[in-house]
Amino acid sequence: MSRTYISRHPLDDLLPLEPGIRAVDHLDVPRSSAIVSVMAMDGEEASVTAGLAASGDVSIRFTGPGEWLAVSQSETPESLHRNLSLLLAETAYFVDQSDGRVVFRLSGPNVRRILAKGIATDLHPAIFEVGTSSNVLCGHISINLARTGENEFELIVMRSFAIALFDDLKVMGREFDLSAGFSVRG
Amino acid sequence: MASLIHCPHCGVRPKEEFSIRGDASLIRPDPEASDEAWNDYVHIRSNPRGRYREHWQHVAGCRRWLVVERDTFTHEVFAVTDAASSAREAGR
Numbered sequence: 001m002s003r004t005y006i007s008r009h010p011l012d013d014l015l016p017l018e019p020g021i022r023a024v025d026h027l028d029v030p031r032s033s034a035i036v037s038v039m040a041m042d043g044e045e046a047s048v049t050a051g052l053a054a055s056g057d058v059s060i061r062f063t064g065p066g067e068w069l070a071v072s073q074s075e076t077p078e079s080l081h082r083n084l085s086l087l088l089a090e091t092a093y094f095v096d097q098s099d100g101r102v103v104f105r106l107s108g109p110n111v112r113r114i115l116a117k118g119i120a121t122d123l124h125p126a127i128f129e130v131g132t133s134s135n136v137l138c139g140h141i142s143i144n145l146a147r148t149g150e151n152e153f154e155l156i157v158m159r160s161f162a163i164a165l166f167d168d169l170k171v172m173g174r175e176f177d178l179s180a181g182f183s184v185r186g
Numbered sequence: 187m188a189s190l191i192h193c194p195h196c197g198v199r200p201k202e203e204f205s206i207r208g209d210a211s212l213i214r215p216d217p218e219a220s221d222e223a224w225n226d227y228v229h230i231r232s233n234p235r236g237r238y239r240e241h242w243q244h245v246a247g248c249r250r251w252l253v254v255e256r257d258t259f260t261h262e263v264f265a266v267t268d269a270a271s272s273a274r275e276a277g278r
């Protein structure tokens with residue numbers, strides 16, 4: 001029996017199809033991202049770290065010792081998985097997470113004050129520098145948080161928690177009129 | 187309760203990110219050990235007022251098991267180490 005599977009974003013019914021008015025603090029939701037989890041084989045942590053650093057147009061997010069998420073907005077899940085597997089075939093394991101995770105991109109001058117309502121980790125610009133990433137608790141949901149710009153953070157969450165996290169972020173941002181919409185970049 | 191834990195992998199984090207398993211000083215008895223030894227291992231716990239070593243898991247962070255040495259009275263945290271490295275040090 002053949003089935004037709006339809007790719008659906010979990011926030012499809014909650015965000016407008018067309019971009020609306022964008023406030024200074026904005027929550028940008030990419031429709032699709034290529035995400036691969038990487039786990040170094042025993043004793044290979046240093047060589048995998050070096051290999052990932054040289055993997056080009058891929059953003060590497062720390063999730064634990066010897067474990068990362070590799071994120072790309074330009075590659076397809078298949079090509080990201082294939083490229084990393086070829087690059088580090090002997091030293092790491094890879095599992096595609098693209099359909100299992102959702103990316104939120106939060107930016108604006110009040111981004112830290114918004115995040116502080118759910119995250120107890122110190123996000124001061126001098127402490128949580130651009131490029132830093134870590135798993136943190138946001139409210140009651142565990143997410144991967146990365147600082148991707150001066151006042152820009154990316155949150156990666158399990159797909160089944162995406163709606164709950166979205167609701168939390170809306171409440172956290174209400175004071176600053178946080179706007180939200182699907183990314184025009186794709 | 188100690189409210190800030192310095193995870194060796196993630197930095198300073200609130201206790202809400204962790205799940206506590208309990209006494210880290212217990213050593214699993216031999217499979218052939220007496221029922222009494224097994225009963226002690228499974229059920230009997232001291233409840234010290236003072237310094238205590240516990241297994242904490244950083245469930246909302248790096249997901250690693252840690253050994254947290256803390257004071258149950260003053261809430262002071264003396265040391266936090268990865269459970270794998272402290273087991274290696276203990277020769278287990």
Ligand SMILES: [Zn+2]
Pocket residue numbers: 193194195196197244247248249250
């Ligand atoms: Zn940790």
